[in-house]
Every structure is written in structure tokens, then in C-alpha cells.
Amino acid sequence: MTEIGSVDEVPVIDVRALVDASSGAAARRAVAERLGAACRESGFFYVVGHGVDEALQTRLEALSRRFFALPVEEKMAIRMALGGLAWRGYFPVGGELTSGRPDRKEGLYLGTELGPDHPLVRAGTPLHGPNLFPSEPSGLREAVLEYLAALTRLGHSLMSGIALSLGLEEDYFAAGVMADPLVLFRIFNYPPGPGTAGDGQPAWGVGEHTDYGVLTILKQDEAGGLQVKSRLGGEVRWVDAPPIPGSFVCNIGDMLDRMTRGVYRSTPHRVLNRSGRDRLSLPFFFDPGWTAEVRSIDAPALRGVTTAEDSSERWDRQSVHAFRGTYGDYLLGKVGKVFPDLRSEVLSKSES
Ligand SMILES: O=C(O)CCC(=O)C(=O)O
Numbered sequence: 146m147t148e149i150g151s152v153d154e155v156p157v158i159d160v161r162a163l164v165d166a167s168s169g170a171a172a173r174r175a176v177a178e179r180l181g182a183a184c185r186e187s188g189f190f191y192v193v194g195h196g197v198d199e200a201l202q203t204r205l206e207a208l209s210r211r212f213f214a215l216p217v218e219e220k221m222a223i224r225m226a227l228g229g230l231a232w233r234g235y236f237p238v239g240g241e242l243t244s245g246r247p248d249r250k251e252g253l254y255l256g257t258e259l260g261p262d263h264p265l266v267r268a269g270t271p272l273h274g275p276n277l278f279p280s281e282p283s284g285l286r287e288a289v290l291e292y293l294a295a296l297t298r299l300g301h302s303l304m305s306g307i308a309l310s311l312g313l314e315e316d317y318f319a320a321g322v323m324a325d326p327l328v329l330f331r332i333f334n335y336p337p338g339p340g341t342a343g344d345g346q347p348a349w350g351v352g353e354h355t356d357y358g359v360l361t362i363l364k365q366d367e368a369g370g371l372q373v374k375s376r377l378g379g380e381v382r383w384v385d386a387p388p389i390p391g392s393f394v395c396n397i398g399d400m401l402d403r404m405t406r407g408v409y410r411s412t413p414h415r416v417l418n419r420s421g422r423d424r425l426s427l428p429f430f431f432d433p434g435w436t437a438e439v440r441s442i443d444a445p446a447l448r449g450v451t452t453a454e455d456s457s458e459r460w461d462r463q464s465v466h467a468f469r470g471t472y473g474d475y476l477l478g479k480v481g482k483v484f485p486d487l488r489s490e491v492l493s494k495s496e497s
């Protein structure tokens with residue numbers, strides 16, 4: 146397999162063999178080994194050879210830019226408050242908090258399109274339901290749904306490699322916690338702006354955090370600004386994960402960290418848009434099913450590993466390893482912190 150190179154500590158991995166169902170076992174295992182190494186070292190990696198149609202990506206990016214260019218009143222026609230329990234819609238700059246501070250970004254919250262008759266929607270399950278698509282620009286709905294289908298396929302392919310890297314059957318996740326994945330998707334626009342906030346701190350597009358689920362697949366534009374907290378060699382430092390044409394940046398989330406007892410790391414990251422223009426990014430979150438029980442995995446590659454407890458070093462000082470329950474329980478505990486205005490509405494409805 147060709148080595149494409151790496152950007153600081155974030156390797157670039159050609160995943161063609163995992164995506165192509167006709168590839169041989171040895172080629173798949175070779176990719177899996179590289180994924181496993183990246184998950185242990187930085188928890189971040191780029192993927193190329195992923196097979197996601199470039200024309201679809203270009204179309205989605207152009208439509209997203211047209212949406213964000215609309216006057217804010219028009220965008221607010223699909224504000225998140227109207228999405229209710231499904232947690233979908235638009236939020237304006239400053240509407241989301243990470244690490245307790247408002248982020249310098251606006252965004253559109255999306256996810257798997259579920260109609261009112263879907264059993265989870267009927268049961269009033271938070272974060273499940275129909276999307277709130279804008280009326281303008283037309284075509285955004287179709288592009289989003291096509292992209293979600295393509296990225297869901299890619300998510301399963303990458304998870305088959307991650308399963309192999311742990312010495313598990315390829316379908317371990319697809320037949321288990323990812324059988325009915327919770328797919329959340331966001332389109333963010335980070336406006337250009339002051340490098341610092343009023344208190345002299347950097348005006349973060351997104352503050353330091355880890356992602357909650359299993360795997361995040363991020364498409365970012367040319368502006369750059371994503372930073373990853375590297376701990377390679379025992380030294381903590383922030384490294385850039387700049388855009389690489391044709392690639393996605395992937396990182397693993399808290400649930401894979403939890404399942405692997407801290408061997409595969411959900412690594413903190415943050416965004417600062419220093420480009421002087423808008424920065425568009427599209428993170429796709431591939432998460433365990435809402436009712437999936439997340440526990441540590443008995444994998445050959447993890448035998449004899451004791452849990453690496455890192456809560457004292459974590460951005461939120463919380464232990465993912467102490468967590469017991471379903472992914473839905475975990476996520477509900479988190480979302481209220483990032484959208485305090487919506488918290489009471491969602492939590493009170495889901496309890497009733
Ligand atoms: O926009 C980005 O580049 C990253 C966003 C992110 O980290 C997140 O939404 O969890």
C-alpha cells in the first residue's frame with residue numbers, strides 16, 4: 146500500500162481496500178493496522194480513497210454557502226427551537242456553547258431523516274425526527290440526504306477496519322452497537338472575525354472538546370483552523386490538521402474510547418478561523434444506536450489492558466469509563482450543556 150504522507154501527527158490513510166467489497170483480506174488488514182495505529186496514537190487520521198463522489202461534495206458545499214449567505218431572518222425561519230425534540234434546524238452565531246463559552250459559528254443541525262411513523266419518533270425519542278430544511282436554496286435537501294447515505298456507508302466501512310484492528314470480526318460493530326447508528330450531521334459556517342474575544346481569550350470557532358460518539362468524519366474547506374491536542378511522546382501540544390484536497394479528517398469519539406478502555410483515544414480538538422473569510426465545515430457523527438448499551442469490548446487486541454483513567458486530564462473532567470448505560474443516556478447528559486436554551490424543553494418533554 147502506498148504511504149501518502151502525514152501532516153504532523155495526523156496520518157493520511159488510503160482506505161480504498163476497506164471501501165471496495167471485492168478487495169482481498171490482506172489488503173483490508175493492512176489498512177486496518179494503519180487505522181488502529183492512528184486510533185492509539187492521536188485518535189485522528191485523514192482518509193483518502195474513500196469513494197465519496199466529489200461532484201456531490203462540491204454541490205453540497207456550494208448550496209451550504211448559499212444558505213449561510215441568506216439574511217439571518219430567513220435562516221431563523223428554520224431555527225432549532227422549531228425542531229423541538231428532534232434537535233434540528235439553524236442556530237445563529239453564539240447560539241452554541243462548548244466548554245461553557247459561546248462558539249463563533251453558525252450552523253445547521255441535521256441527521257437521518259425520520260418520518261412521524263418511525264417507532265423511535267413515535268416514542269418521542271430525543272434527537273430523532275424529520276429535518277428542518279430551508280426552502281432556499283432548493284436542492285439542499287436532496288444533496289444532504291445523498292451525502293448522509295454516502296457517509297453512512299463510509300462510516301460502516303471504516304468501522305469494519307477498526308473492528309479488524311482490534312482482532313474482531315469485520316462486522317462486529319455493524320452487528321452490534323452500530324446496527325442502527327444514530328447519525329447526526331452539521332453544516333457549520335465560521336465567520337471571519339476578531340482573533341480574540343472581549344476578555345482577551347482567542348475567539349474560538351469551537352472550544353476544546355471531544356466528540357461524544359464513535360467516529361466523526363469531517364469535510365472542511367480550504368480555510369483551515371482545526372487543531373488537535375497531540376500527546377505523542379508524552380508532550381502535550383496543539384497541532385494543525387490543515388485541509389488536504391480530496392480527504393476527510395476522521396476522529397474517534399468518547400464511546401470508542403470507552404469501549405476500548407482508553408486504548409483508542411477520543412482526542413480533544415478545537416477550531417480557530419484565522420483565514421479572514423468564512424470557513425465552512427461539515428462534520429458527520431457516526432454514533433451508536435440510541436438504545437445501544439455501551440460497554441468495554443472483549444477484543445483480542447485489548448486483553449490484559451486495564452482502563453486508562455484520564456478524567457483529571459480531560460477537558461470536561463468527566464470519566465467516560467465510569468459511564469454505564471445506553472448511548473442515549475450519555476448524549477442527553479451532554480447536549481443540554483451545549484444548548485442551554487433548549488435543554489429544559491427537550492428534557493421536560495422526554496420525561497413526560
Ligand atoms: O468544524 C470543525 O472543523 C470541527 C467541528 C467539531 O469539532 C465538532 O463539531 O465536533
Ligand SMILES: [Fe+2]
Pocket residue numbers: 354355356361414
Ligand atoms: Fe468535534
